[in-house]
Amino acid sequence: MLDLxxxxxxxxxxxxVAEQFTRQPHHAARLAAVRQDRIGPVHKAYLSVCHxxxxxxxxxxxxxxxxxxARIVGMGFTDRVLDPGGRDGPSEHPQVQEHAQQIAxxxxxxxxxxVFDFVGVQYFSLIRNQRVAFRGERGEIIDQNLxxxxxxxxxxxxxFQRHMAGPNGxxxxxxxxxxxxxEQWVYHNSTAPARLSDEEIAMADVLQxxxxxxxxxPEVYPLAQAMQDHYLGLLIRQASDTGQPVTAVAxxxxxxxxx
Numbered sequence: 001m002l003d004l005x006x007x008x009x010x011x012x013x014x015x016x017v018a019e020q021f022t023r024q025p026h027h028a029a030r031l032a033a034v035r036q037d038r039i040g041p042v043h044k045a046y047l048s049v050c051h052x053x054x055x056x057x058x059x060x061x062x063x064x065x066x067x068x069x070a071r072i073v074g075m076g077f078t079d080r081v082l083d084p085g086g087r088d089g090p091s092e093h094p095q096v097q098e099h100a101q102q103i104a105x106x107x108x109x110x111x112x113x114x115v116f117d118f119v120g121v122q123y124f125s126l127i128r129n130q131r132v133a134f135r136g137e138r139g140e141i142i143d144q145n146l147x148x149x150x151x152x153x154x155x156x157x158x159x160f161q162r163h164m165a166g167p168n169g170x171x172x173x174x175x176x177x178x179x180x181x182x183e184q185w186v187y188h189n190s191t192a193p194a195r196l197s198d199e200e201i202a203m204a205d206v207l208q209x210x211x212x213x214x215x216x217x218p219e220v221y222p223l224a225q226a227m228q229d230h231y232l233g234l235l236i237r238q239a240s241d242t243g244q245p246v247t248a249v250a251x252x253x254x255x256x257x258x259x
Contacts, residue, residue, distance in 0.1 A: 017226035020202035029179040029187040039136030045114040052233030067254035074104035074239030224253040
């Protein structure tokens with residue numbers, strides 16, 4: 001990582017990274033709600049969605065964390081669950097298997113903490129679902145719901161509602177149109193009417209952004225951000241493997257001149 005960073009800086013390269021998880025529709029909708037201050041500044045995050053740098057990218061975005069030092073405490077466990085198969089399809093005769101599980105607590109200071117929890121089988125398993133929780137001063141987001149209060153102090157629960165073209169005799173094709181929260185749409189699918197999965201939508205969004213960046217537009221995902229994500233992911237693995245706390249310290253890519 002240090003060698004790559006030095007090479008890019010030395011050549012003044014225009015370098016972006018294809019990190020897509022914040023662009024997946026459900027995460028993008030939650031991030032939009034957070035940035036609209038619907039639950040106040042987020043200071044607690046629980047994430048059981050994805051591994052390593054993908055997970056730390058989501059954590060940093062929801063907590064608004066940059067390159068701050070962080071103390072990380074982790075442990076490794078095993079989870080027993082039916083093997084779901086993988087990219088080649090489901091198992092014909094699934095058996096219960098043990099899968100590695102990483103759990104870590106990240107403390108970024110200033111009252112901002114995150115719990116990282118992941119079992120690799122979650123990417124394909126139908127019985128190990130994703131789970132998220134983000135807590136702000138005026139509410140929280142838990143999975144598909146947002147909990148807050150009205151101005152009068154009454155409790156208010158809003159759900160993230162997906163709008164799909166195609167069901168129930170609709171003739172617009174089959175694709176995600178967007179996501180609504182209460183009376184407001186918090187996400188519009190820029191790839192509609194393409195028939196794409198959420199992961200494919202996110203990757204297409206990265207490619208669209210990269211085209212704009214190549215023409216002089218804004219950055220898509222700077223190398224410095226990706227470096228920090230991977231750095232934290234490596235420390236989570238180290239803490240989980242050893243059971244010993246570790247500290248993320250400032251790295252060269254955290255300096256202002258990094259791209």
